[in-house]
Amino acid sequence: MNSITNVEKKIDVVVISTEGYLNKDLGESILVIAKEHIGEGFIKFLINLKDSNIVNSIGASIMIELIEELQDKDGALAFCSLAPIVEKTFTIMGLTKYCSTYESQEAALSAMA
Amino acid sequence: MGDNNLKNPTIELKLPIIENMELVATQTADVVSRHMQLSEEKSGEITLALIEACINAFEHSSAEDEIYIHFIICDDNLTIKVIDRGAGFDSDNVETPSIEQKLASDERKRGWGIMLIKELMDSVSFESDHTGTTVTMVKKRDENE
Numbered sequence: 001m002n003s004i005t006n007v008e009k010k011i012d013v014v015v016i017s018t019e020g021y022l023n024k025d026l027g028e029s030i031l032v033i034a035k036e037h038i039g040e041g042f043i044k045f046l047i048n049l050k051d052s053n054i055v056n057s058i059g060a061s062i063m064i065e066l067i068e069e070l071q072d073k074d075g076a077l078a079f080c081s082l083a084p085i086v087e088k089t090f091t092i093m094g095l096t097k098y099c100s101t102y103e104s105q106e107a108a109l110s111a112m113a
Numbered sequence: 114m115g116d117n118n119l120k121n122p123t124i125e126l127k128l129p130i131i132e133n134m135e136l137v138a139t140q141t142a143d144v145v146s147r148h149m150q151l152s153e154e155k156s157g158e159i160t161l162a163l164i165e166a167c168i169n170a171f172e173h174s175s176a177e178d179e180i181y182i183h184f185i186i187c188d189d190n191l192t193i194k195v196i197d198r199g200a201g202f203d204s205d206n207v208e209t210p211s212i213e214q215k216l217a218s219d220e221r222k223r224g225w226g227i228m229l230i231k232e233l234m235d236s237v238s239f240e241s242d243h244t245g246t247t248v249t250m251v252k253k254r255d256e257n258e
Contacts (some may be wrong), residue, residue, distance in 0.1 A: 085154075
């Protein structure tokens with residue numbers, strides 16, 4: 001199943017956790033949730049991909065759309081718990097130039113606070 | 114193993130053009146990678162390159178029925194061919210994307226597949242004409258694999 005498993009607010013950071021294949025559908029679901037929270041004034045987002053160890057370029061390109069949304073609002077997007085091939089994909093595509101990546105959710109929240 | 118006497122054993126798949134069916138191919142790639150005792154890193158790279166090649170075949174080929182994937186186990190490499198019977202394309206005319214260019218424009222953020230395949234595999238070639246496209250991707254085996 002490819003889905004968002006949890007959305008929670010950790011002070012001013014919205015943490016979105018997923019499971020399964022980060023493809024077009026899951027990417028769009030993340031974008032919809034993020035836009036809803038941007039509408040409420042949140043500008044810091046952490047995507048926890050611990051249970052999504054496979055990605056395609058369409059899902060990743062939708063994350064570029066989210067980077068663009070947040071750039072307009074001086075916001076931040078970060079990822080945590082990436083499988084090596086997911087991190088490599090994000091690096092090749094250049095996402096890691098615009099987003100931080102962290103080994104764990106705890107490390108990410110500590111850095112983003 | 115039963116295939117020890119085979120020269121370049123080959124696994125062939127036929128996939129219908131249905132969303133997410135590329136994951137069927139990745140499961141076969143996992144089995145082949147384990148058989149060849151490729152590293153986890155190489156296996157992951159093969160998986161992603163294969164996903165991208167299948168998606169390109171699904172989305173850009175205009176193929177009406179199915180695509181074909183051949184996994185050819187060679188002594189020193191794994192060769193994967195992704196074959197469609199679509200309209201073909203000119204790989205020389207595919208622009209190399211950059212995130213800066215994507216962020217600076219209103220255009221779609223997509224178009225990364227060929228770049229990713231080239232980055233992840235040791236060699237990639239395209240044969241394409243109006244009858245279809247064959248993408249040939251090679252991942253070399255290390256001496257200790």
